Amino acid sequence: MAKADLAARALLQEFQLHAPPVDPVALAKLLGVLVVPQQLDDDVSGMLLRKDGSCVIGVNRSHTAERRRFTVAHELGHLRLHEGRPLILDTDTRVNYRNTVSSMATDREEIDANRFAAALLAPEAMVRQAVRSVGFRTTEELVRVLSGQFQMSEIAMTYRLMNLGIVSGPAR
Known part of the structure; x- marks a missing residue:
């Protein structure tokens, strides 16, 4: 780390x-x-x-x-x-x-x-817990929900999720 x-x-x-x-x-x-x-x-x-x-x-x-x-x-x-x-x-x-x-x-x-x-x-443990507890169908939906929870921009949340290996790239 x-x-x-x-x-x-x-x-x-x-x-x-x-x-x-x-x-x-x-x-x-x-x-x-x-x-x-x-x-x-x-x-x-x-x-x-x-x-x-x-x-x-x-x-x-x-x-x-x-x-x-x-x-x-x-x-x-x-x-x-x-x-x-x-x-x-x-x-x-x-x-x-x-x-x-x-x-x-x-x-x-x-x-x-x-x-x-x-x-x-967006601490890793909190993000991983949020991903487990949030219902989502698309990466775009996950980013939107988590950016609201963590009060971050969608682009910052997308990068965070990519850096944590949770998503492979930006939503299309």
Whole structure:
């Protein structure tokens, strides 16, 4: 199991979360992280700012609720997995951005943070239990039902189900 999956599982266990939907904003609050909706460029989903032991997650308020949830979970992934990068300012603040490039997951830290977010919002055990308990006839129907239960976009749920080996590809 990957480090990102283990870190997400540990966070869920730390706060005794056993049923969907997982609320990443509530988790951030429990961790002492302030989540602030911001007006950001459309290609920037969010950012994690760290300074002197304090953390703030900025999330693009114009994005959908599901995308904002994934973004907060993604930034929590950076918090738990990565030291962060220095912001080029006259300060020692460190920042992680989630933008169009990071959502394409070509950078190792971004891949890790995306994997953490998926494992946090749709933990494997919860997903497998939901699949067993949901009546469905098609992959499309399964994705629609589970995306509602887990409060994720259908595309994010499709990828999660594919990565868990539950479905072989997107619904047609």
